[in-house]
Amino acid sequence: MSTQPVVSLRGVTKSFGAGGVTALQSIDLDVLAGEFVSLIGPSGCGKSTLLRVVGDLVDATSGEVVVNGKSARQARRDGDYGIVFQDAVLYDWRTVAKNIALPLELLGWGKARREKRVEELLGLVELQGFGGLHPWQLSGGMQQRVSIARALSFSPALLLMDEPFGALDEMTRERLNGELLRIWEMSGSTVIFVTHSISEAVFLSTRVVVMSRRPGRIAALVDIDLPQPRNADTREEPHFFELVTEVRDRLREGGLNEESTAPGEGELVGEGTP
Amino acid sequence: MADAAMAPARSPLLDPERVRRAAVNVGLFVAVLVVIWGVWEAFRAFGEATGLRLGQFEVNDRTMPHVHDVLGTLFEPSRRNGPLLVDILWDAARFTAKEAAVGFLLGAVIGFVLGALLAHSGLLQRGFLPYIVASQTIPILAVAPMVVVWVNPRMPPGLKDWGAVSVIAAYLTFFPVTINTLRGLTSVDPRALELMRSYAASSWKVLWKLRFPAALPFIFTALKIAAPASVVGAIIGELPASIQDGLGGAILNFNQYYITAPTRLWATNLIAALLGIAFFLAVLLVEKLVVRRAPEHVA
Numbered sequence: 414m415s416t417q418p419v420v421s422l423r424g425v426t427k428s429f430g431a432g433g434v435t436a437l438q439s440i441d442l443d444v445l446a447g448e449f450v451s452l453i454g455p456s457g458c459g460k461s462t463l464l465r466v467v468g469d470l471v472d473a474t475s476g477e478v479v480v481n482g483k484s485a486r487q488a489r490r491d492g493d494y495g496i497v498f499q500d501a502v503l504y505d506w507r508t509v510a511k512n513i514a515l516p517l518e519l520l521g522w523g524k525a526r527r528e529k530r531v532e533e534l535l536g537l538v539e540l541q542g543f544g545g546l547h548p549w550q551l552s553g554g555m556q557q558r559v560s561i562a563r564a565l566s567f568s569p570a571l572l573l574m575d576e577p578f579g580a581l582d583e584m585t586r587e588r589l590n591g592e593l594l595r596i597w598e599m600s601g602s603t604v605i606f607v608t609h610s611i612s613e614a615v616f617l618s619t620r621v622v623v624m625s626r627r628p629g630r631i632a633a634l635v636d637i638d639l640p641q642p643r644n645a646d647t648r649e650e651p652h653f654f655e656l657v658t659e660v661r662d663r664l665r666e667g668g669l670n671e672e673s674t675a676p677g678e679g680e681l682v683g684e685g686t687p
Numbered sequence: 688m689a690d691a692a693m694a695p696a697r698s699p700l701l702d703p704e705r706v707r708r709a710a711v712n713v714g715l716f717v718a719v720l721v722v723i724w725g726v727w728e729a730f731r732a733f734g735e736a737t738g739l740r741l742g743q744f745e746v747n748d749r750t751m752p753h754v755h756d757v758l759g760t761l762f763e764p765s766r767r768n769g770p771l772l773v774d775i776l777w778d779a780a781r782f783t784a785k786e787a788a789v790g791f792l793l794g795a796v797i798g799f800v801l802g803a804l805l806a807h808s809g810l811l812q813r814g815f816l817p818y819i820v821a822s823q824t825i826p827i828l829a830v831a832p833m834v835v836v837w838v839n840p841r842m843p844p845g846l847k848d849w850g851a852v853s854v855i856a857a858y859l860t861f862f863p864v865t866i867n868t869l870r871g872l873t874s875v876d877p878r879a880l881e882l883m884r885s886y887a888a889s890s891w892k893v894l895w896k897l898r899f900p901a902a903l904p905f906i907f908t909a910l911k912i913a914a915p916a917s918v919v920g921a922i923i924g925e926l927p928a929s930i931q932d933g934l935g936g937a938i939l940n941f942n943q944y945y946i947t948a949p950t951r952l953w954a955t956n957l958i959a960a961l962l963g964i965a966f967f968l969a970v971l972l973v974e975k976l977v978v979r980r981a982p983e984h985v986a
Binding site for chain 1: 882887888896903979
């Protein structure tokens with residue numbers, strides 16, 4: 414694992430409207446290559462906004478955002494990251510294969526090269542044979558796997574995930590957690606992962622960023638030193654529970670997590686879209 | 688209505704489920720037709736038996752001809768030793784269909800381009816939308832003669848007269864297409880747009896890869912309204928253009944002989960309605976082939 418920062422944030426602040434709500438305040442964070450970093454915090458703490466600032470989907474009000482050694486805007490233009498939302502956001506007039514190929518089409522890849530890459534990706538997310546179906550014919554978990562394959566299609570250095578499994582049931586979520594770790598290991602990309610779930614954050618991450626209630630600040634960084642590769646047994650280990658307890662304590666110190674279970678409530682997201 | 692009841696085209700055209708649905712739809716259509724026929728004839732019989740009068744209206748062969756008389760008149764010569772009425776109307780319908788089809792295509796293209804331009808700029812939208820709406824508040828009967836006077840002299844010989852009628856049909860067609868294109872192009876899921884932004888896609892790519900396909904169900908809804916409207920526009924346009932060869936000419940002609948032969952006008956109206964339905968079904972068929980959408984998203 415190299416120690417080159419893929420994402421470097423210095424004093425990042427984000428306010429909405431003139432003198433309005435401050436969503437993020439003085440965020441300093443380095444995410445190193447190959448890391449899996451989760452952002453966790455109560456609703457409205459700005460974790461989704463932080464992810465969008467990194468992706469240049471929302472502009473920071475002040476502060477410096479460096480992605481892959483360049484400005485966030487340049488990194489977005491260079492295709493340095495893939496993004497996965499809470500909903501799969503698949504285009505339902507396109508087949509599964511065509512959805513995965515969308516970023517490749519935009520990059521101007523030829524048909525044969527696209528099809529070869531899509532086959533690889535269908536294998537990676539274990540959806541071989543589903544390429545010809547339309548999104549509405551898949552379950553929610555399968556749709557989200559398609560969305561992950563699409564985000565990975567052009568092998569971006571960075572994967573941004575905004576509560577990707579938040580809308581799924583617990584069993585599907587745990588299975589996809591395992592698959593995501595396998596994909597992360599195989600692709601070698603860096604992941605920033607927004608979640609409401611403490612156990613999900615601990616299970617997946619190499620580091621958990623605990624954020625405090627609005628205005629969003631980093632309350633604590635918790636290193637997750639559980640051994641790799643992780644599997645279902647990891648969730649049974651005493652050290653797993655110790656880390657879950659530690660993250661929970663940090664959330665409490667950062668300002669109450671009792672209301673953190675309502676997904677999306679009060680979240681300041683999508684403000685940057687036209 | 689009928690389209691909402693049909694399943695999306697996710698399987699081959701001859702899938703048993705689709706065949707079954709199509710059969711039910713045809714059956715329903717025939718059943719309702721029989722009911723309308725029955726109600727018509729029952730009201731007639733009742734009116735004649737009781738000598739019913741509603742103001743000036745009196746039930747008789749002139750005001751309410753028998754349905755079978757209307758159908759029968761199609762297969763009689765329209766004048767002594769002349770061709771059958773159905774042959775005359777078939778030729779007229781084909782002539783009007785040509786005008787309407789060209790007008791429909793013209794209106795659909797103009798409507799789409801206008802909608803896309805307006806979707807592109809809020810300023811254009813605020814400036815021009817009121818006038819586009821106003822254009823439809825002017826009765827087509829008032830517009831048609833002016834279009835003929837303006838357009839006809841500028842038409843090349845091949846489009847003489849009927850080309851102006853197509854322009855009138857286009858005038859009725861473009862409006863719903865513009866409004867629904869505008870609506871469809873601007874009501875895209877914001878996250879889908881965010882995804883495109885994450886790929887740094889140009890606005891041209893966003894239009895063709897996202898906005899346009901997302902707007903297709905809206906556009907087809909408009910086209911289904913516009914298709915029969917283009918037939919109406921063509922029929923009305925034939926009158927000031929003094930065109931005798933189409934259904935408009937036939938309607939005007941048989942209108943003059945209504946007192947002596949009312950069934951001919953009814954038969955002409957029937958053919959005009961069938962032409963409108965044919966236009967509608969043609970659009971529906973194209974929609975089934977083109978639009979691939981989750982059942983709940985089919986507009």
